[in-house]
Amino acid sequence: MLTMQSLVCERGGQGLFDPVSMAVAAGDCVELIGANGAGKSTLLRTLAGLHSRYSGSFDSADSLFQGHRLGLDGLLTPLENLAWFAGLEKQPVEQERFLDALQRAGVLAKAYAPCSELSAGQQRRVAMARWLVSSRSLWLLDEPLTALDVSGQDLLAQVITEHCALGGAVVCATHSPIKVANKRTLALAFTSSENQTDNGYPSEDPSE
Amino acid sequence: MRALLRREWLIVLRAKGAVINPVAFLLLSTLIFVIAAPDAVGSQAVPGILWTLVLLTQLLALDGMYRRDFDSGVLEQTLVTAQVPFVAILTRIFMQWLSAGFIITILGPGLGLMLGLPVHVAGAVALSMLIGTPALSLLGSIGASVTVGFSRGGVILALLVLPLFLPTLIFGTGLVEAALSGGNLMPQIYALSLISLVALAIAPFATLAGLKISLEMQ
Numbered sequence: 001m002l003t004m005q006s007l008v009c010e011r012g013g014q015g016l017f018d019p020v021s022m023a024v025a026a027g028d029c030v031e032l033i034g035a036n037g038a039g040k041s042t043l044l045r046t047l048a049g050l051h052s053r054y055s056g057s058f059d060s061a062d063s064l065f066q067g068h069r070l071g072l073d074g075l076l077t078p079l080e081n082l083a084w085f086a087g088l089e090k091q092p093v094e095q096e097r098f099l100d101a102l103q104r105a106g107v108l109a110k111a112y113a114p115c116s117e118l119s120a121g122q123q124r125r126v127a128m129a130r131w132l133v134s135s136r137s138l139w140l141l142d143e144p145l146t147a148l149d150v151s152g153q154d155l156l157a158q159v160i161t162e163h164c165a166l167g168g169a170v171v172c173a174t175h176s177p178i179k180v181a182n183k184r185t186l187a188l189a190f191t192s193s194e195n196q197t198d199n200g201y202p203s204e205d206p207s208e
Numbered sequence: 209m210r211a212l213l214r215r216e217w218l219i220v221l222r223a224k225g226a227v228i229n230p231v232a233f234l235l236l237s238t239l240i241f242v243i244a245a246p247d248a249v250g251s252q253a254v255p256g257i258l259w260t261l262v263l264l265t266q267l268l269a270l271d272g273m274y275r276r277d278f279d280s281g282v283l284e285q286t287l288v289t290a291q292v293p294f295v296a297i298l299t300r301i302f303m304q305w306l307s308a309g310f311i312i313t314i315l316g317p318g319l320g321l322m323l324g325l326p327v328h329v330a331g332a333v334a335l336s337m338l339i340g341t342p343a344l345s346l347l348g349s350i351g352a353s354v355t356v357g358f359s360r361g362g363v364i365l366a367l368l369v370l371p372l373f374l375p376t377l378i379f380g381t382g383l384v385e386a387a388l389s390g391g392n393l394m395p396q397i398y399a400l401s402l403i404s405l406v407a408l409a410i411a412p413f414a415t416l417a418g419l420k421i422s423l424e425m426q
Binding site: 053080 | 215276279280289423424
């Protein structure tokens with residue numbers, strides 16, 4: 001579903017992390033970890049096709065991407081947002097299915113309120129309903145646990161487990177482990193300090 | 209496609225300020241011209257003044273064209289998910305024209321009368337705006353796509369886009385002047401249509417490229 005071969009994302013002409021090689025098959029849940037600034041978000045954006053500065057190669061199926069910006073229009077209700085998203089994926093507009101997804105995500109009561117009136121956590125849940133509606137099998141999630149309460153975090157783990165059981169795959173950048181069995185881990189790290197000294201930058205090791 | 213149009217339509221209905229503000233600006237600035245330069249009213253300069261005000265109004269309406277979608281992540285989702293992003297972009301441009309250029313076209317003859325244009329050129333004013341303003345929306349979309357990532361992109365947008373607007377300004381003004389002097393309108397009509405059609409051919413591709421660059425900069 002997704003293969004990466006010595007993939008390095010670049011910003012400002014510099015690689016962000018050591019080359020990454022990995023194959024993600026149907027049913028896999030991959031946890032993407034790394035320090036702040038390690039390049040987790042950039043890697044996910046690259047895989048989604050939103051970032052074109054990289055070396056190495058990757059091959060990815062059509063994906064569902066969830067960035068820090070949720071992709072919900074504040075002027076529209078959750079239902080209208082889901083209808084718009086289904087239209088983007090060329091799916092038929094079925095109110096019943098959207099309502100089911102919103103119920104599953106626990107925001108059915110807000111189905112007809114503008115998204116801008118929802119709390120951060122509730123907006124996250126609406127975004128989760130969007131995944132449930134989507135027909136894409138590869139999910140690229142960027143820190144989906146943000147702003148979710150405990151029951152929301154459990155729900156997230158459940159949704160991801162189910163998606164993987166149904167033959168989907170998930171790549172999920174996160175700082176706190178998600179409660180999914182049989183997950184794999186991909187750690188992004190930047191070890192080669194030669195790059196920095198080559199370019200004339202002093203090494204910024206705090207121990208020095 | 210229907211879902212996209214429906215969303216755009218709902219947004220126009222719910223964010224009325226985006227439609228009303230530019231129109232209010234156009235009415236007010238015309239009024240200010242009438243008050244500040246009464247000598248200019250009914251003079252040869254009126255077609256040029258009218259079209260300059262239209263240009264500035266379009267500029268005002270263009271600034272927010274992609275900003276909301278950019279900030280909320282809707283733009284990201286469109287580019288990642290849509291099989292044909294051009295359709296979404298063209299829908300957006302069309303709605304922008306409908307909520308700015310089209311309304312300007314309707315108001316145009318009235319503004320012309322305010323500035324002292326004779327009644328018999330009202331049709332020419334409306335026609336020049338009907339075939340001229342699509343080019344403004346299309347070319348402006350390119351500028352808006354490149355500047356959407358800047359927190360204060362408005363000034364840069366003006367610098368980028370106003371030169372692109374010049375041909376439309378020249379031939380739009382020319383059309384009204386030709387109608388005033390009773391000359392042949394066809395050359396200007398052809399030229400304005402040509403500009404709009406060329407813009408239609410180029411703008412979706414350029415806008416898509418601009419949006420991709422803007423999304424990559426963050």
